[in-house]
Amino acid sequence: MKAFDYIEIRIPSKPQYVSVIRLTISGIATRIGFSYDQIEDLKIAVSEAVTNVVQHAYSDNEEGEIVISSALYNHKIEIMVSDYGNSFTFEEIKSNIGPYREDENIALLREGGLGLYLMESLMDEVRVNNEGGVTVFMTKYVTREQVNENVERITT
Amino acid sequence: MNVNVQFREEGDLLLGFIEGEIDTFTAPTLRDELNSICISEGLFIELDLLNVSFMDSTGLGVFVAFYKKVMRENANLKLVNLSGRLTRLFEITGLSELMDIETIKKGD
Numbered sequence: 001m002k003a004f005d006y007i008e009i010r011i012p013s014k015p016q017y018v019s020v021i022r023l024t025i026s027g028i029a030t031r032i033g034f035s036y037d038q039i040e041d042l043k044i045a046v047s048e049a050v051t052n053v054v055q056h057a058y059s060d061n062e063e064g065e066i067v068i069s070s071a072l073y074n075h076k077i078e079i080m081v082s083d084y085g086n087s088f089t090f091e092e093i094k095s096n097i098g099p100y101r102e103d104e105n106i107a108l109l110r111e112g113g114l115g116l117y118l119m120e121s122l123m124d125e126v127r128v129n130n131e132g133g134v135t136v137f138m139t140k141y142v143t144r145e146q147v148n149e150n151v152e153r154i155t156t
Numbered sequence: 157m158n159v160n161v162q163f164r165e166e167g168d169l170l171l172g173f174i175e176g177e178i179d180t181f182t183a184p185t186l187r188d189e190l191n192s193i194c195i196s197e198g199l200f201i202e203l204d205l206l207n208v209s210f211m212d213s214t215g216l217g218v219f220v221a222f223y224k225k226v227m228r229e230n231a232n233l234k235l236v237n238l239s240g241r242l243t244r245l246f247e248i249t250g251l252s253e254l255m256d257i258e259t260i261k262k263g264d
Contacts (some may be wrong), residue, residue: 015181019157022179022210040241047212051180099250111221114213114249121248 005072013064018050021068032072033142041122048115049081049136075142082135161189169200175207178215190222199231206237223255
C-alpha cells in the first residue's frame with residue numbers, strides 16, 4: 001500500500017476559484033485530523049499560493065491553469081501549487097516581504113507582498129521552485145491538542 | 157461567496173459592518189465600498205469585522221490602503237470585533253502595532 005493518498009485539482013487561473021480550493025483543502029485537512037486552527041492556517045496559506053498565481057503568473061489574455069496537488073499522510077499534508085506561466089523571482093519577492101515594523105511610516109506602508117511571509121508563518125515548511133513556472137511546495141504536520149495526550153484511556 | 161458592507165452614521169461616527177470572505181475575488185468589492193466613504197477631517201470610522209469568516213493578505217492590503225487614506229485626511233479608523241483568527245493575522249504581520257484594532261469581547 002502507498003504511504004499516502006494523492007489528490008490533484010486543476011482550475012482556471014481566475015480569482016473566483018480561489019475559494020473553491022480553500023474549501024477543498026479544508027475538507028481534505030479534516031480527513032487527516034487537523035484542528036480547527038490548523039485548518040484555518042492551511043486555508044490562508046493555500047489562498048496565498050493560489051492568489052499569487054492568479055495575480056502574477058499569466059498575462060490578462062492568457063488562458064492559464066493552476067494545478068493544486070496534495071499528498072495526504074497519516075500526520076501531515078503536502079500541498080503543491082504550480083503554474084506554467086511567468087515565474088516570479090523568489091529572491092526579489094523575498095527581499096520585499098516580511099512583517100511590518102512598528103516604526104514604519106504610515107504613508108509608505110506596503111499594500112501587498114505579505115503572501116509569502118504568511119505562507120512561511122502558517123506552514124511548517126515552504127519551498128519555492130522557479131524552473132519553468134512556479135511551484136510552491138508546503139508541508140503542515142498535525143499537532144495533537146495537548147488535552148488529548150492527557151486524557152485517560154478508557155479500556156473496555 | 158461574497159463580501160458585503162452596510163454603513164450606519166451616528167453623529168461624527170461612521171460604522172461599517174463587513175460580512176463575508178475577503179480574498180482576491182471579493183477584495184475589489186470591499187475596496188470600492190470603502191472608497192465610497194466621504195472622509196472629512198476628524199471623522200471617526202469604525203469597521204466591524206464580526207461577520208468576516210475568512211481573510212488573507214489581499215484583505216489586509218485593502219485595510220492598509222484604506223488606513224493610509226484615512227490618515228491622510230486626518231480622520232480616525234478603528235477595526236472592531238475581530239475574531240481570534242483575524243487578530244492573529246494582524247499580529248503575525250505586525251499590523252496590530254500600527255493600526256487600531258479591537259478583538260471581540262468574550263460573552264458579547
